[in-house]
Amino acid sequence: MKRETQNILLVLLGGALLKIALNGTYLRYVKPGQQAWLIGAGAIMVVLAFVSITRDIIAARRPEQVVAEVDDHGHSHGGFQSHSTWLLILPVLAVFLAPPALGEDAVNRAAGRTPPPPSSSQDFSFPALPAGDVIDQRVMDFVERAAWDKSGSLNDRNVRLTGFIVHKDDSTYLARLAIGCCAADAYPVKVKLDGPGLGTLVSDTWVKAVVRYQPGSSTTESRHVPTVTLADIQSVPEPPDPYEY
Structure with a gap:
């Protein structure tokens, strides 16, 4: 050359x-x-x-x-x-x-990852959730709290999550991909949606969803993927930074 x-x-x-x-x-x-x-x-x-x-x-x-x-x-x-x-x-x-950010295909191909405990203590302590009718949380924080918080702080709370729609088999999820360094080490964090009309949601569509945690649904058997009742959902543009950390 x-x-x-x-x-x-x-x-x-x-x-x-x-x-x-x-x-x-x-x-x-x-x-x-x-x-x-x-x-x-x-x-x-x-x-x-x-x-x-x-x-x-x-x-x-x-x-x-x-x-x-x-x-x-x-x-x-x-x-x-x-x-x-x-x-x-x-x-x-x-x-x-300019290939797009990772989406549904990457979530479905991943083996999944259980959210790690927040500390080595047996009594996991999470800060109190802020007051308000609807609170915003990252999907990663919501999944971690659902898995390890024994105080039931998510019970009866409306939480707004931002993520993209994923369909697998007969289930519908709201998901984000978390990365440690780059997209090569991305792993999914997701919640399983429960409600009517979920099959009409378009895969990889970014949404803001108001959900309520179903107590006891985040277990080892579910790979700590919590099930949530869908109260409201709106389509939104893909955020400039699509990943969580």
């Missing part, structure tokens, strides 16, 4: 990293804390590419300088390197094609 092509690929790859880091698309792949690293990596790639381009231009203006591209046999041995360099275009294409 010619140096000019390598430099162009390096500019494209660095530019792609800068693009997703600055417009927020990176949140489909990694946690917010990774933004600075993406900006730094993209900027370094672009700078290196322009330094290389500048050096090549300067060298080309020196007629006495001849750059040997081949060995004494008159051919290059860079075939494998040339082919592998073209692989740099794959992440560029992935960025510009």
